[in-house]
Amino acid sequence: WKADAQLRYCHAILREFAKKANTEFMFPFLEPVDWVALNIPDYPKIIKNPMDISTVRKKLEEGEYENASQFEADVRLVLWNCFKFNPVGTPVHNMGRRMEQLFNTKWAD
Numbered sequence: 001w002k003a004d005a006q007l008r009y010c011h012a013i014l015r016e017f018a019k020k021a022n023t024e025f026m027f028p029f030l031e032p033v034d035w036v037a038l039n040i041p042d043y044p045k046i047i048k049n050p051m052d053i054s055t056v057r058k059k060l061e062e063g064e065y066e067n068a069s070q071f072e073a074d075v076r077l078v079l080w081n082c083f084k085f086n087p088v089g090t091p092v093h094n095m096g097r098r099m100e101q102l103f104n105t106k107w108a109d
């Protein structure tokens with residue numbers, strides 16, 4: 001039951017990420033980074049484990065997470081990839097910081 005309650009909580013966090021009010025800083029993370037469309041060809045050389053919120057949602061819905069920690073690890077991977085590729089001070093880096101604050105606030109509840 002414990003794991004089940006945790007996983008229901010994960011859905012609540014994904015709903016928060018998907019809220020219209022949060023799109024202004026969530027949009028770079030909602031879908032896989034399309035490094036061709038974004039014209040960042042070195043992305044796959046720098047980021048070895050791409051992750052995004054749509055992939056996290058699919059894994060959650062397909063029961064790939066046995067517990068909330070595995071879910072949390074993938075959300076943090078989205079953030080780490082963002083901070084690794086987008087230097088401090090860039091717009092997308094700052095959006096990642098806002099996503100991180102939102103996640104930490106909700107996750108700590």
Ligand SMILES: Cc1ccc(Nc2c(-c3ccc(O)cc3)nc3c(C)cccn23)cc1
Binds near residue numbers: 029038047078082086
């Ligand atoms: C030339 C250049 C420089 C930076 C970016 N970053 C970036 C990223 C991104 C997200 C997560 C991530 O781990 C890495 C990159 N997503 C975007 C989007 C959606 C629009 C514009 C810029 N974006 C794009 C092009």
